[in-house]
Every structure is written in structure tokens, then in C-alpha cells.
Amino acid sequence: MSFSPLIVQLMDSLQCLPxxxxxxxxxxxxxxxERDRKGAFKLSEALQQAAEKVGHCQRCRTLTESDICEICSDPRRDAGLVCVVETPADVLAIEQAGGFKGHYFVLMGHLSPIDGIGPEDIGIDQLLAQVEGDEVQEVILATNPTVEGEATAHYIAASLRKLGVKVSRIAHGVPLGGELEYIDGGTLMHAFAGRRELVD
Amino acid sequence: MSFSPLIVQLMDSLQCLPxxxxxxxxxxxxxxxERDRKGAFKLSEALQQAAEKVGHCQRCRTLTESDICEICSDPRRDAGLVCVVETPADVLAIEQAGGFKGHYFVLMGHLSPIDGIGPEDIGIDQLLAQVEGDEVQEVILATNPTVEGEATAHYIAASLRKLGVKVSRIAHGVPLGGELEYIDGGTLMHAFAGRRELVD
Incomplete structure (x- = not known):
């Protein structure tokens, strides 16, 4: 004996969530x-609508149900500055930090030859075409500081340099509020290598 | 800036999950x-169907989309033995342990005067009517060994005794495979109070 078929089906389907x-x-x-049928209906509806209608921004590839996302269509943002990130969550994190007023380009992943993910899968040709066609002055590479993220940043940097555009990588070092004794060695070495002279 | 409306709605709805x-x-x-739209559609459909169609078994009150659940309608099970539990998950746990071949009665909660949950909310009148009308020989109380579960068991036992039916409570003690030094004091005292003479 187990639960009835519809209940089993619901429990199986819930396991597709990470x-x-x-x-x-x-x-x-x-x-x-038992307690929230209204929530179940609401979630069912939200899943269906999002899975059906959410696609990618034609400019920056982030997830959105519009053709062009809110940021790309905002005339107050600086189209001369493009920040390359791996996922839409990274865009949100940077937006919540505030301060960056340029555009984004969302790779929706990173280079991963083992999984068969090459440059065309993460839209690098689209990024190059945009940089070439538009008035982009600088591309900031903000992929994750992981092996794959670094490799992706290096690949994009090499491709962009041919177009003569300025390419930068976000700084890696000791996070604010971090205590040196708890920071890993790789980060500390990055922090030393990236040190800047204090001038007054 | 945040995610687009449909994405925000999806994230809000997901938070109704415990x-x-x-x-x-x-x-x-x-x-x-990004990776499992098919899963999203499947989950949407499963939620909608379950929330719409799953109700309670008219006999034992467990969750099911049938009028009478699989166990209550199984003629091979002993209707003379009724096990009272708090939730459908308890039924599943007992079924998976195997060995019990009677019927169940699912309270779908426990007595909780603070939350306004009285005897009628957990179907005690329905249980009494069933015990009175049917050929029930014994009612086994398997509510949780919590304050509320114990109080509920005591209340049901008092109500049933008036009907002259045999009422028992599952044993509480040291779980199999448990090591004495890691067992809490309350459980140990229960294990001592419930000791049984070894006979050969």
C-alpha cells in the first residue's frame, strides 16, 4: 500500500525541484x-505561466517574458558598459548591490567542454556582434571565480581583444567584513597579487 | 530592478512550500x-489535479481521491482492529513497517484547544460512531508521543471506554538499534515503566 495515485504523482513531481x-x-x-490548497492552485498557475511564457531577452539573454528585458530597455542605463555574468541570479545580486549602471550580458552558463557546452551555447558570438555593432567602450567580466568561470572569462577576453574593446575582470580578494584568518589561501594570494598602492 | 513579473510570481508561489x-x-x-521546463509543466499539472481531486476517505479520513481509500476497501484487512493515527504519513510509516493488517482512523491532526481544534475537528464523533456500529474489537492509539498526541490519546481512550471496547496504546521505549547512552530520559523512563517479564 502507498498513497493514492494523484498523491504519488504530486510527490514524484515535487522531486523535480532541486x-x-x-x-x-x-x-x-x-x-x-491539508493546509494550503489555495497555495497549491497558485503555484500550479504560476509554474504553468512561467514555463510557458518566460524566454530570454533578445539583447542580454537573461530570463524574461518580454522581448527586451527591463534593464536593456532602460534609456537611463549606460549602453557603453557591458557586464558579462553567468546567470540571471548574478544580475540580481549586482543590481541589489547597486552602483553599476551599465548593461548586462548573461551567458546562462559557462564554457564546459566536458558537458559539450561551447562558445556558441553561451552566446559569445552574439556578445561579439553586439560589442562590434554598438558603442561599447568596456566589457566587465564578472563570471564566477571557479575553474570554469575563469576559463570562460579568459576565452571571452581573448575574443574581445581582437575587436579593440577595453576588457576588465572584477577584483577578487578578501570580502568586506571577512577576517583574514578564515579566508582561503587562493583568495589571499589573489588579494596580494591585486594589491593597490595607497595614495593620499 | 528585480526579475520580471512572471518570475517574481513563480518565486513568491514557491515560498508557500514548507x-x-x-x-x-x-x-x-x-x-x-533554465533546465527543466518539462518538470515545471508536470508539477503544475500534478498540483492542480491533486488540489482539485484529493479529498478524505469517508471511512478513515485519510487523504485520497477515492470515496473509500484502498485500505478501507480491502476485504482481506481485519475491520475488527482500528489503529488511530494523526496523519496520512503515519499510515504510510506503519504500512511500510508491515505487520499491521487492521484498519486505520486518521485524525488529520490532534486536539489543540489553543488553536481551537476540538474533538469534532479531528473526527472523534465519527470514530465513536464507527466503533459503536461495527464489529470493532480493539482500538490501538498510535498518536505521537508528544504532549498533544498524549492528550488526544487520553481523550479518545476515555470516550471509547464508555462503549466497552478494548483500547490500547502503542509501546514507547528504546528504539531498536538505539544506544542507551544517547536515548533521552523520558524515553528511558517509559522503557522502564513498560518493562516486560522474560519468560521461557
Whole structure:
């Protein structure tokens, strides 16, 4: 004996969510069916609409249901400055930090030859075409400081340099509020290599 | 700036799931939209169907889309033995342990005067009517060994005794495979109080 077919189907489907295994799925199912049917209907509707209508911005490739996303269509933002990131979550993190007023280009991943993800899969040709065609002065590479993110940054930098555009990489070092004794060695070495002279 | 409206709506809706906060909701949204749209549609459909069609078994009150659940309608099970549990998950746990071949009665909660949950909300009148009308020989109380579960068990036991039916409570003690030194004091005291003479 187990739960009835519709309940089993719901628990199976919940397990497509990252970090949700059989036990969490059961807990979610009981919560939704016993205490929050309205939430279940709302979530069902939201999933259906988003999965159907959300696509990619034609300019920066971020997730959006518009043809051109909010940032790309904002005339107050500086189109001469393009920040390259791996995911839409990175865009949000940078926006929440505030301060950056340029455009973005979202790779939706990183180069990963092992998984068969090459330059065309992360839209590098589209990025090059935009940089070439538009009035871009600087491209800031903000991919993750992981092996794949670094390799992707290097590849893009090499491709962009041929077009004569300024290319920069965000600084890596000790995070604000971080305590030196708890920072890993790689980050510390980056922080030393990237040191800047103090001038008054 | 934030994500587009449909994405925000999806992240908000995901947070109706227990244990899912803003960060997990964002991770789930990115996973579903970037890598598993099929899963999103499947989950949407499963939620809608379950929320619409799953109700309670008319006999034992467990969650099911049938009028009478699989266990209640199984003629091979012993209707003379009724096990009272708090949730459908408890039924599943007992079924998976195997060995119990009677019927269940699912309270779908426990007595909780503070939250306004009284005997009628957990179907005790329905249980009494069933015990009175049917050929029930024994009612096994398997509510949780929590303050509320114990209080609920005591209340049901008092109500059932008036009907002259045998009432029992599952044993509480040291779990199999448990090591004494790691067992809490309350459980140990229960294990001592519930000791049984070894006979050969």
C-alpha cells in the first residue's frame, strides 16, 4: 500500500525541484493538501505561466517574458558598459548591490567542454556582434571565480581583444567584513597579487 | 530592478512550500526555467489535479481521491482492529513497517484547544460512531508521543471506554538499534515503566 495515485504523482513531481527528496516531497504534499490548497492552485498557475511564457531577452539573454528585458530597455542605463555574468541570479545580486549602471550580458552558463557546452551555447558570438555593432567602450567580466568561470572569462577576453574593446575582470580578494584568518589561501594570494598602492 | 513579473510570481508561489525561503525559491525557479521546463509543466499539472481531486476517505479520513481509500476497501484487512493515527504519513510509516493488517482512523491532526481544534475537528464523533456500529474489537492509539498526541490519546481512550471496547496504546521505549547512552530520559523512563517479564 502507498498513497493514492494523484498523491504519488504530486510527490514524484515535487522531486523535480532541486534539493527536494522523497521525505521533503511528502512533507510538502501533506502541507499543501491539508493546509494550503489555495497555495497549491497558485503555484500550479504560476509554474504553468512561467514555463510557458518566460524566454530570454533578445539583447542580454537573461530570463524574461518580454522581448527586451527591463534593464536593456532602460534609456537611463549606460549602453557603453557591458557586464558579462553567468546567470540571471548574478544580475540580481549586482543590481541589489547597486552602483553599476551599465548593461548586462548573461551567458546562462559557462564554457564546459566536458558537458559539450561551447562558445556558441553561451552566446559569445552574439556578445561579439553586439560589442562590434554598438558603442561599447568596456566589457566587465564578472563570471564566477571557479575553474570554469575563469576559463570562460579568459576565452571571452581573448575574443574581445581582437575587436579593440577595453576588457576588465572584477577584483577578487578578501570580502568586506571577512577576517583574514578564515579566508582561503587562493583568495589571499589573489588579494596580494591585486594589491593597490595607497595614495593620499 | 528585480526579475520580471512572471518570475517574481513563480518565486513568491514557491515560498508557500514548507522550508522554502527566498533563496531556495530563486534556486528552484532558475532550475525549472533554465533546465527543466518539462518538470515545471508536470508539477503544475500534478498540483492542480491533486488540489482539485484529493479529498478524505469517508471511512478513515485519510487523504485520497477515492470515496473509500484502498485500505478501507480491502476485504482481506481485519475491520475488527482500528489503529488511530494523526496523519496520512503515519499510515504510510506503519504500512511500510508491515505487520499491521487492521484498519486505520486518521485524525488529520490532534486536539489543540489553543488553536481551537476540538474533538469534532479531528473526527472523534465519527470514530465513536464507527466503533459503536461495527464489529470493532480493539482500538490501538498510535498518536505521537508528544504532549498533544498524549492528550488526544487520553481523550479518545476515555470516550471509547464508555462503549466497552478494548483500547490500547502503542509501546514507547528504546528504539531498536538505539544506544542507551544517547536515548533521552523520558524515553528511558517509559522503557522502564513498560518493562516486560522474560519468560521461557
Amino acid at each position: 534539493g527536494v527528496g522523497p521525505k521533503s516531497a511528502q512533507r510538502m504534499m501533506l502541507h499543501l493538501l | 522550508g522554502v525561503g527566498p533563496k531556495s525559491a530563486q534556486r528552484m525557479m532558475l532550475h525549472l526555467l
